[in-house]
Amino acid sequence: MLLEDDLAKIKELFKSNIIISDLEEILRFKPDTLIGIDQVSSEDLKKHGVNSIKDLAHLNEDNPPEIKDSIPTVIIKWIKIARLIEKKVTEQLKTQKKLLLIGLDNGGKTSILSVLQDKFSIIKSLLPTKGVKREKLEFFGYPIVSWDLGGQVQYREKYYFNKPEIFFTDVDLILYVIDVQDQNRFKESAEYFSQVLEILTEIGEKAPIIIVLNKSDQDFRKTIEWQNNINAIKEAFNPVLNKFDTFEIDYYDTTIFQKETIMQMFSLALKRISDTSEIIEHILQEFTQLVSGKAASLISMDGLIFGSFFTSNTDEMLINNTALLLQTLSNFHNSIGLIREKSIKLDLPLNGFIIQGEKLFEYSDLNIPVYFWVLLEDPTLIDEKIGYFRQQLLPLINLFI
Ligand SMILES: Nc1nc2c(ncn2[C@@H]2O[C@H](COP(=O)(O)OP(=O)(O)OP(=O)(O)O)[C@@H](O)[C@H]2O)c(=O)[nH]1
Ligand SMILES: [Mg+2]
Structure with missing residues (x-):
């Protein structure tokens, strides 16, 4: 069942004079019920066998039909909007996205979450996270549940990998956090990362991942040591990335002392799951x-x-x-x-x-x-x-x- 709220959001894709009483019927609507598609183009689409939103969603975007007065990118846009509607109508909408923060202890996971919520004053007094801390948050107005997986070795070994389904299922996005200033632990971190990908593969989860190169503080970022450390991290991590090449993985450097680095990293993350x-x-x-x-x-x-x-x-x-x-x-x-x-x-x-x-x-x-x-x-x-x-x-x- 779609929630009222979501129904209202979907309705906004349609022209204002279109009355929607039953969700299922949306997919049978003519293409020109959508904002941006005129009647002439709709008639043209008909000649290509496209009579409904559903037909539109099933067109091949690599080879869109030729429609008078419309450039291919516009047709592709229509196909994508129709697909979005089909997805929202047929799949049950999850109201919250699940965000997982993983990485060795002391990397800065809990600090990053605090910065995102403007809780700067608690950062100084943060203690290592015991087990998992779950929180409901609003980021940029979108509801998210964060699972902050404390990285101390006793939790990593006894907890997460023993009952992986609890922690790793239904994940929408993973932030894997590394302390770029702690060169002695890059290998250990890469091993942990590899274990995480192994588990995700076993249980069939495919969330996009961002490797967060945290503690790239402004002054440190200018040093050769920073560049050397980044190279060392990539050297340790790239074999893991190559081994699990079906995952979508990006690197992004952040520091909790510049909120904008965290915000931009999170922007990129939200775009990945949008x-x-x-x-x-x-x-x-x-x-x-x-x-x-x-x-x-x-x-x-x-x-x-x-x-x-x-x-x-x-x-x-x-x-x-x-x-x-x-x-x-x-x-x-x-x-x-x-x-x-x-x-x-x-x-x-x-x-x-x-x-x-x-x-x-x-x-x-x-x-x-x-x-x-x-x-x-x-x-x-x-x-x-x-x-x-x-x-x-x-x-x-x-x-x-
Ligand atoms: N210099 C610097 N220190 C940071 C940064 N982010 C976090 N820290 C510090 O790193 C320490 C650990 O931060 P936490 O956020 O507790 O680390 P964590 O990853 O949650 O650790 P666990 O809960 O044990 O897994 C704290 O003293 C933070 O102040 C950063 O960007 N730069
Ligand atoms: Mg923590």
């Missing part, structure tokens, strides 16, 4: 092309990057870092009583482009503003095109994870 991040990135691509831009990004005021589109890595860095800094400035202005601007712009005339952020909407019960950022030469087209994208993006944000 049902809609890919669709959002398609829409950003569509928009960027329409306004002849170079890059676009959708970012919440608290720093969650829902998705980005870019043509070069420099453009990606440029737009995301500029946007995050300008948002920090906007948060400061807001904190001293200024009204939040709907549009934030940085003009770089000598370089021939501007970076502009438009407030699209607010999400979650916390009313967090979401800004749509674009890097482009000529901003005149933004106003004209943005309404259409606002309408498409809001439901996808609500269904992000």
